[in-house]
Amino acid sequence: MELTRRELIAAFLGSAVAASACRRSRPREPVPGAIIDKAVDVGHRLRGGPLPRAETVEPVEVLIVGAGAAGLSAAWRLMGAGLKDVRVVELDDEPGGTARSGKNSVSAYPWGAHYLPAPLTEQGAVMRLLREMGAVSGVDAEGSPTFAEELLIREPDERLFYQGEWYEGLYLRAGASAADLAEAERFDARMNAFAAAKDSKGRKAFAVPTALSSDDAEWTALDKLSMAQWMEAEGFRSPRLKWMVDYACRDDYGTTADGVSAWAGIWYYAARQAGRGERGEGFLSWPEGNGRLIRQLLSSLPPGRVERHVLVHTVEPGAEGCRVEALEAGTGKARAFQARQVVFTGPRFVAGHVVAPWREQRPEWMGAFSYGPWVVANLTLSSPPRSRGFPLAWDNVFHDSKSLGYVVATHQAMRQYEGGPTVLTWYLPMVGKDVKAEREKVLSAGYGEWEGLVMADLMAAHPGIAEQALRLEVMRWGHAMIRPSPGLMWGPARFAAQESLGRTLHFAHTDLGGMALFEEANWFGVKAAERVLKELGHSFTSWL
Structure with missing residues (x-):
């Protein structure tokens, strides 16, 4: 069914954005650009039945399937242990998965994840990676790490667009009643208490990564509720507070508070602070976002170790290793690998199509x-972009849009204050419960529709932005983020999915942690690599 422009905008961004777009409607030249994702059609070949098998086999000691953050973290760990015969194969033309980045003559910019919360402790693989990057400046008086000033997001860091004007921060204080503010203060106090809570073993109730969190029933019982249900049960009913919590769930988890586990919703506020209401040193970011972390992981690999445009379609685990069947995406040439050890770093739904025993019995x-x-x-x-009210920040959020607004790629360089060119990275999570229908909406819209949607959203806050626009590029992520739905974080499925198949096939991905975060990808990538080292008989000290 053909939708009118207003109906299209309302369907994707909400009625408020549609109404604003219609009020401001006037002829304009479309912004030149393109949809740039390329892997969708090739990846969907996995659903089409048997694919050809190769006649010859390439031997390799360790094969890593997937060059996202988890796969590259596994390769980084194996290189750190001195393994030489490690190969990574990737379907896309660029490594990094949803942490990948792009670059033009103006700036580098993210295509997905765009920041890393500053770790609270000196321990762990993420801190090792940050030290390798030169991002760690020292340790404070309490023993917590400190970070290079130029990497910490500088102020102003956040602002909110509401009814024609920009306001500081993400909680809308303008016009808030005394009851609203009291409820927000009570919510902060509860989150601080959760952040400070520890169990009898000294584990934080909510920790980073999630695997280090307490498994005491006092906390894990929260996984049975949605965040919206928990808010209601606790008497948190202020529309302003509920909007802010819903935004947090959309931002980190890609769905609304009624679709997110209360445990995960509380984790968002509690895990990255020590109970004093401050999130460590803040956030670390680069113009290319977490693409900078991907670049660091890649730097640990010798040239040629990551092969692009390789579609793995079958993994057959055996007692002596795994046979892995693949196609070269460009030529269609069949290839096969015989690996002593395999780390599969795709999401579970892809594993269901690729891992031979699971394909036969899901x-x-x-x-x-x-x-x-x-x-x-x-x-x-x-x-x-020109603004009314609080000045341009790193993170710029639209109160009345289904989008998350945009981040400014040149924020750390301060170039926007010199009036020069810049890049805005705009995000839209498709939060509907029917993920298949949401995916079809995303993939059915062409460049013209996406150009109209992005510009309608931005023009509501920046009426003159069309005259400043030089180029727009769009990336569609059909299966971007695991949703931590009620029951996933502490239910049996997530823990069953983490188990290796035999002694030769191991798994790593953010979905094993229940959250699409770099810390989870890195943890499971390193964990899988250390299982490989154990199976190969190497002695090592764990990085976890």
Whole structure:
């Protein structure tokens, strides 16, 4: 069914954005650009039945399937242990998965994850990686790490657009009643208490990564409720507070508070602070977002160890190793690898199509995993967008839109204050409960529709932005983020999915942690690599 422009905008961004777009409607030249994702059609070949097998086999000691953050973390760990015969194969033309980045003559920019919360402790693989990057500046008086000043997001860091004006922060204080503010203060106090809570073994109730969190029933019982249900039960009913919590769930988890486990919702506020209401040193970011972390992981690998445009379609585990069948995406040439050890770093729904025993008999737990689609767009401007109210920040959020607003790729360089060109990275999570229908909406819209949607959203806050727009590029992520639905975080499915198949096939992905976060990808990538080292008989000290 053909939708009118207003209906299309309302369907994707909400009625408030549609009404604003119609009020401001006037002829304009479309912004030149393109949809740039390429892997969708090739990846969907996995659903089409048997694919050809190769006649010859390439031997390799360790094969890593997937060059996202988890796969590259596994390769980084194996290189750190001195292994030489490690190969990574990747379907896409660029490594990094949803942490990948792009670059033009103006700036580098993210195509997905765009920051890393500053770790609270000196321990762990993420801190090792940050030290390798030169991002760690020292240790404070309490023994917590400190970070290079230029990497910590500088102020102003956040602002909110509401009814024609920009306001500081993400909690809308303008016009808030005394009851609203009291409820927000009570919510903060509860989150601080959760952050400070520890069990009898000294484990934080909510920790980073999730594997280090307490498994005491006092806390894990929260996983049975949605965040919206928990808020209601606790008497948190202020519309302003509920909007902010819902935004947090959309931002980190790709769905609304009624679709997120209360445990995960509380984790968002509690895990990255020590109970004093401050999130460590803040956030670390680069113009390319977490693409900078991907670049660091890649730097640990010798040239040629990551092969692009390789579609793995079958993994057959055996007692002596795994046979892995693949196609070269460009030529269609069949290839096969015989690996002593394999680390599969795709999501569970892909594993269900690729891992031979699961293709024949799908595990019951696989149905517990649900993935939300996202759209990310990068808009290059000749000059910074003009604003009314609080000035341009790193993170710029629209109160009345289904989008998350945008981040400014040149924020750390302060170039926007010099009036020069910049890049805005715009995010839209598709939060509907029917993820298949949401995915079809994302993939059915062409460049013209996406250009109209992105510009309608931005023009509501920046009426003159169309005249500043130079180029728009759009990336569609059909299965971008695992959703931590009620019951996933502490239910049996997530733990069953973490188990290796035999002694030769191991798994790593953010969905094993229940959250699409770099810390989870890195943890499971390193964990899988250390299982490989154990099976190969190497002695090592764990990085976890």
